[in-house]
Amino acid sequence: MRLAFIMSELGSGLRRNLTMVISVILVTFVSLTFVGAAGVLQLQIGQLKGFWYDKVQVTVYLCTDVPSNTNCVAGPVTDEQKNHIQELLGSAAVKPYVEKWTFETQEEALTHFKEQFASSPMADSVEAGNLPSSFRIKLTDPEKYQIINETFAATPGVDSVVDQRKVLEPLFSMMNIATWVAVFVAGLMILCAALLIATTIRLSAQSRDKEIGIMRLVGASKTVIQLPFVLEGVIAATIGAVLASGAVWAMVTFFMNGYLANGNSGMPMISPNHALKIYPVLILIGIVLAGISSAVSLRKNLKV
Structure with a gap:
């Protein structure tokens, strides 16, 4: 009976306060879209850092079939030349400046390229022979680059x-600057959403003072009185969070993975699959945000 009463009050509240419910949906939608955009930015930054991480070092690119300077006029690098370079890396003149080094073959370079540019149309047009093999050297002191x-x-x-x-x-x-800006904007938008949801729910409850008074007189508990209002906020915020998830999906699919990926083939962009982890987070934030904001607002502003 109590559950039926709560659901009845919830349905009645949603119908009577449709304008306020829509306002909560829109506020949550806009706020969580900003939060989702910040999350997408973080994923994109991680994608770029993951791609460029191995580049923060000295890279010795070896000759390929297509010569680009006088060192390569004799053709692609030979095994003897590779061995000579390795010997130099281990020599007394160079070794003190080298923390570690790795060798990347053309096939490994192609695999790495396709992983990073999976969303780019050029990924399938590149072959291993187009990419140079290389020695990637991490220096003990990056300032000693000139010696290498x-x-x-x-x-x-x-x-x-x-x-x-x-x-x-x-x-x-x-x-790094973009990261901090995104975090600040996301935090500010969450705070704004919490305040607006709390205000909307409080006004909705105050517009039904007579009903609340009657419920108090018949012995309804604080939880029973407040729960329909909290559920109103949670349902509206959940709808807003779902809409925000859809907006983020569209942003990643059509803008980043579509327009930007096609127009900037040299930059690895995140794919829609990378953004899947953001959607449940947005919905969870919406539910928790609305639940806490509504409960705190009702507890402080309603004498029930």
Whole structure:
């Protein structure tokens, strides 16, 4: 009987306060869309960092079938030349400056490329022969790049020596700033949503003072009186969170994975599958936000 009464009051409240319910849906939708956008930004930053992480080092690119400088006019790098480069890395003149190094074959470079650019149309058009094999060197002191460059730049079989650190430091700085901005905006929007939901639910409850008074007189508990209002907020916020999830999905699918991926083939973009983890988080935030905001607002503003 009590459950039936609560559901009856809930249905009545949703019908009578349709305008307020719609306002909660819209507030939650806008707020959680910002939160979802911040989450997408975090995933995109992680994607970029994951791709460029191995680049924050000195990379010695080896010659391929297509010569790009005088070191490569004799053709692609030979096994003897690779062995010579390895010997140089272990020599007394170079080893003190090298923390560790790895060798990436053309096949490994292709695999890595396809993983990072899975959403790009160019992923299927690149073959292993188009990508150079390379020695990736992590230095004990990044400032000693010039020593590595002087040692390997003119070595037979070496196409180029690139210090990715100098290129990527500004990019990572911008990413960090974007991260903090996204977190700040998301936190501000959640706070605004909580205040607006609390105000809306409180006004809805105050508009039904007579009903609440009657419920008090017949001995209804505080929980029974407040629960329909809390459920109103939770249902409305859940609908708003679902709509926000849809907006985030559209953003990732049509804007990032579609427009940006096609227009910027050199940058790895997240796919819709990467964003799947955001949707349940948005719905959970909406439910918890509405539940807590409604309960606190009713407890402080209604004498029940």
